[in-house]
Amino acid sequence: MAxxxxxxxxxxxxxxxxxxxxxxxxxILSRFTRNEFCLESKSTIxxxxxxxxxxxxxxxxxxxxxxxxxxxxxxxxTSAYYRGAVGALLVYDITKRQTFDNVxxxxxxxxxxxxxxxxLMMAGNKSDLNHLRSVSEEDGHAxxxxxxxxxxxxxxxxxxxxxxxFQTILNEIYHIVSKKALAAQEAAASASIPGQGTTxxxxxxxxxxxxACCST
Amino acid sequence: MFxxxxxTEELEAFYPIRPECVAEIPKTRFKPRAGxxxxxxxxxxxxxxxxxxxxxxxxxxxxxxxxxxxxxGLVWEFLLGCYNPxxxxxxxxxxxxxxxxxxxxxxxxxxxxxxxxxxxxxxTTPIITDDGQPIEVEGCRVTSAVSDKKVAQWMLILHQFxxxxxxxxxxxxxxxxxxxxxxxxxxLSIYSWVDDDIGYVQGMxxxxxxxxxxxxxxxxxxxxxxxxxxxxxxxxxxxxxxIGVQSQLGTLSQVIKTVDPQLHKHLEDLDGGEYxxxxxxxxxxxxxxxxxxxxxYLWEVMWAMEYNPNIFWSYEQPDGASDSNYxxxxxxxxxxxxxxxxxxxxxxxxxxxxxxxxxxxxxxLETKNKQILKEAKGLDEVVSILxxxxxxxxxKKACQEALKLQNKYLxxxxxx
Numbered sequence: 001m002a003x004x005x006x007x008x009x010x011x012x013x014x015x016x017x018x019x020x021x022x023x024x025x026x027x028i029l030s031r032f033t034r035n036e037f038c039l040e041s042k043s044t045i046x047x048x049x050x051x052x053x054x055x056x057x058x059x060x061x062x063x064x065x066x067x068x069x070x071x072x073x074x075x076x077x078t079s080a081y082y083r084g085a086v087g088a089l090l091v092y093d094i095t096k097r098q099t100f101d102n103v104x105x106x107x108x109x110x111x112x113x114x115x116x117x118x119x120l121m122m123a124g125n126k127s128d129l130n131h132l133r134s135v136s137e138e139d140g141h142a143x144x145x146x147x148x149x150x151x152x153x154x155x156x157x158x159x160x161x162x163x164x165x166f167q168t169i170l171n172e173i174y175h176i177v178s179k180k181a182l183a184a185q186e187a188a189a190s191a192s193i194p195g196q197g198t199t200x201x202x203x204x205x206x207x208x209x210x211x212a213c214c215s216t
Numbered sequence: 217m218f219x220x221x222x223x224t225e226e227l228e229a230f231y232p233i234r235p236e237c238v239a240e241i242p243k244t245r246f247k248p249r250a251g252x253x254x255x256x257x258x259x260x261x262x263x264x265x266x267x268x269x270x271x272x273x274x275x276x277x278x279x280x281x282x283x284x285x286x287x288x289g290l291v292w293e294f295l296l297g298c299y300n301p302x303x304x305x306x307x308x309x310x311x312x313x314x315x316x317x318x319x320x321x322x323x324x325x326x327x328x329x330x331x332x333x334x335x336x337x338x339x340t341t342p343i344i345t346d347d348g349q350p351i352e353v354e355g356c357r358v359t360s361a362v363s364d365k366k367v368a369q370w371m372l373i374l375h376q377f378x379x380x381x382x383x384x385x386x387x388x389x390x391x392x393x394x395x396x397x398x399x400x401x402x403x404l405s406i407y408s409w410v411d412d413d414i415g416y417v418q419g420m421x422x423x424x425x426x427x428x429x430x431x432x433x434x435x436x437x438x439x440x441x442x443x444x445x446x447x448x449x450x451x452x453x454x455x456x457x458x459i460g461v462q463s464q465l466g467t468l469s470q471v472i473k474t475v476d477p478q479l480h481k482h483l484e485d486l487d488g489g490e491y492x493x494x495x496x497x498x499x500x501x502x503x504x505x506x507x508x509x510x511x512x513y514l515w516e517v518m519w520a521m522e523y524n525p526n527i528f529w530s531y532e533q534p535d536g537a538s539d540s541n542y543x544x545x546x547x548x549x550x551x552x553x554x555x556x557x558x559x560x561x562x563x564x565x566x567x568x569x570x571x572x573x574x575x576x577x578x579x580x581l582e583t584k585n586k587q588i589l590k591e592a593k594g595l596d597e598v599v600s601i602l603x604x605x606x607x608x609x610x611x612k613k614a615c616q617e618a619l620k621l622q623n624k625y626l627x628x629x630x631x632x
Binding site: 045069084 | 596
């Protein structure tokens with residue numbers, strides 16, 4: 001296994017993968033980071049990590065993706081899991097209705113544990129198994145709309161929409177961060193004008209582009 | 217048995233790999249070695265006429281070269297404490313019979329609630345809702361709403377390990393047979409019913425699978441798994457805020473902090489102070505870092521090193537048995553302890569989180585210490601550097617390194 005020793009990136013974004021057991025989280029991760037799909041994949045124990053560096057509007061963004069076990073009992077380590085996460089991909093399996101019904105449970109967990117500004121996307125995975133489908137794409141869209149999430153149907157096996165799902169999340173995070181950075185710059189600039197009466201609170205995550213939004 | 221060609225080819229016959237998977241799994245390093253590995257002949261010779269086992273002799277071999285695959289299951293039963301080496305063959309046959317009956321009774325009890333148990337099949341979708349209402353599942357019907365909390369909790373996890381059973385050791389030809397998948401599922405079902413305190417947590421399938429393969433009789437496999445879980449179950453204990461293995465991770469952090477403060481500091485800086493990246497190694501005892509056979513080799517060397525002659529009685533009569541005092545032990549008795557356990561006795565260091573596995577992870581970290589310090593700028597890189605050990609670690613050498621580290625730690629920790 002080779003290690004990239006360069007650390008030349010403008011941003012590091014931590015993204016978490018969540019969803020029930022067996023919906024394909026680990027294969028989504030391996031498809032995105034290594035362009036691999038493993039038919040013999042095993043259940044995830046604890047936490048696994050992988051990264052990929054992509055370009056977003058001319059900036060180099062390193063996506064550090066955390067993958068975890070789907071079993072509910074593993075939620076005990078969530079605080080470490082969500083700490084510093086700026087994006088989440090919530091996955092269900094279009095052939096298993098219950099994994100879709102459980103989306104509500106995952107959203108609740110996100111509300112309880114994740115940063116309120118986390119960028120969220122829902123993915124209905126295994127779209128290659130259309131003949132076994134038990135959740136229609138419309139149902140997916142309806143929930144996404146109601147909850148205000150981006151939504152795509154994906155297939156890690158056929159590499160459908162995996163890139164797009166992550167690109168969408170990363171773009172959105174980038175926009176939020178660059179907007180914040182811009183606001184901070186403006187705030188800093190106006191604050192430095194003598195005579196200006198208002199004190200502008202520059203949030204702790206603004207200003208430093210290198211570490212803004214970063215977990216590590 | 218140890219002929220020149222007794223190497224890999226013969227070994228593969230024990231746990232055949234599906235041909236299409238050969239390329240994807242780590243290569244096996246274990247080879248039976250004459251004069252080191254415990255062979256079937258040596259094993260038989262270690263029993264007295266009445267069937268008492270000279271455990272010291274056996275331990276010495278296993279710690280030097282593991283166990284030949286032809287006898288692994290039988291030896292594991294002793295290593296894990298299912299049987300007392302000082303018992304006679306007749307005692308053990310009786311106990312085995314009793315245990316098989318007890319298992320069969322539990323299995324009937326479970327089958328009366330969920331008909332699919334024991335039928336060569338299993339489920340991967342829930343059979344009841346969170347509030348106990350039956351859900352129609354093909355081949356398995358719960359007849360009425362479930363109100364008993366224990367029953368409901370158990371029913372709610374059955375499909376969870378169904379999902380894991382189909383993903384367990386898929387590279388092995390053994391699991392191409394649905395009946396064998398069902399055997400693993402049945403054992404996990406009964407275990408989670410009996411040990412409802414732990415129930416089922418992902419990863420237990422990885423621990424259980426080798427028992428199901430090594431021991432043909434399902435009840436025997438269950439009891440072997442049950443004994444293995446005695447030493448591992450605290451790792452799988454979940455509360456709403458923690459998972460048991462985190463105490464071992466805490467010990468690991470303590471060990472690294474003591475023997476290599478610089479590395480510990482670096483990991484802390486990477487947000488890895490909780491050592492979550494080692495979670496899986498401890499939870500499933502390196503199963504994912506080794507080939508199937510090498511993992512078995514590692515486990516038996518570890519268990520031999522951790523062996524304690526009181527193990528059987530401590531399981532049979534948890535209140536009665538107590539660990540011996542180092543001072544009271546003569547040389548002969550000391551030889552019935554594994555090397556790791558002996559060291560703990562000598563130093564009077566008793567901490568239940570102080571498993572050999574913790575030192576094994578620590579020694580792996582130590583071997584990669586320079587690279588981690590120099591190259592790892594994130595936890596993913598720590599993981600990927602540690603990933604290099606996959607298929608590259610010799611189980612016995614790794615355990616020996618772990619013992620050295622234990623030594624170093626005990627010396628340093630003792631000093632004020």
